[in-house]
């Protein structure tokens with residue numbers, strides 16, 4: 001039976017889901033990977049595409065922006081559709097001199113200023129971490145072309161990053177800021193399923209001279225997609 005936000009029937013969503021934030025990125029990814037994919041939902045204009053890649057079932061759809069939006073979809077995908085793996089194919093803002101625009105970061109863990117994981121376990125400050133097998137698969141797929149594997153920070157606000165907080169996070173090895181991974185990792189843990197976020201650095205908080213345009217953010221995802229697909233279908 002469909003959910004309030006996904007019109008697909010149970011069985012029409014694959015066990016592995018690629019979940020970019022942007023519906024148009026999802027459409028592009030689906031068209032590239034699965035020319036014969038079926039659109040199984042269009043609730044709120046958010047296309048959900050299911051097909052096969054090398055004989056392996058795959059679904060691609062968007063999370064929307066921010067943890068509340070991702071949280072709705074991730075809960076429904078895990079609880080109703082029995083999804084086993086969700087891999088976010090995102091963009092993120094660089095916040096450390098270690099990364100530059102165009103780099104890809106495999107998000108090992110996600111600090112957050114959000115309350116999304118605060119009430120999971122009373123008395124515990126939850127650690128939002130990626131699923132190791134998915135990290136390993138993404139890193140293996142990177143081959144000799146090194147990829148960053150490090151924590152990111154998932155924030156509730158796109159605008160108004162406090163500079164001293166960004167500096168302190170960077171000093172603690174955090175490479176990039178985005179808006180979904182911490183909730184994704186927490187919800188996957190809750191259901192005993194697997195999750196990973198692989199993000200392309202689309203802009204840099206320390207130097208905006210190379211920042212992607214909106215169109216580039218929609219289109220420049222090939223390396224992140226290669227790693228995310230390897231993790232999703234491993």
Ligand SMILES: O=P(O)(O)O[C@H]1O[C@H](CO)[C@@H](O)[C@H]1O
Nearest residue numbers: 021022065066090091178179
């Ligand atoms: O490009 P996506 O995957 O949406 O990711 C990033 O871009 C959005 C903000 O512009 C947020 O969703 C953030 O996490």
Ligand SMILES: O=c1cc[nH]c(=O)[nH]1
Nearest residue numbers: 091092093177178179
């Ligand atoms: O959340 C985000 C995503 C991309 N770039 C940013 O600066 N922040």
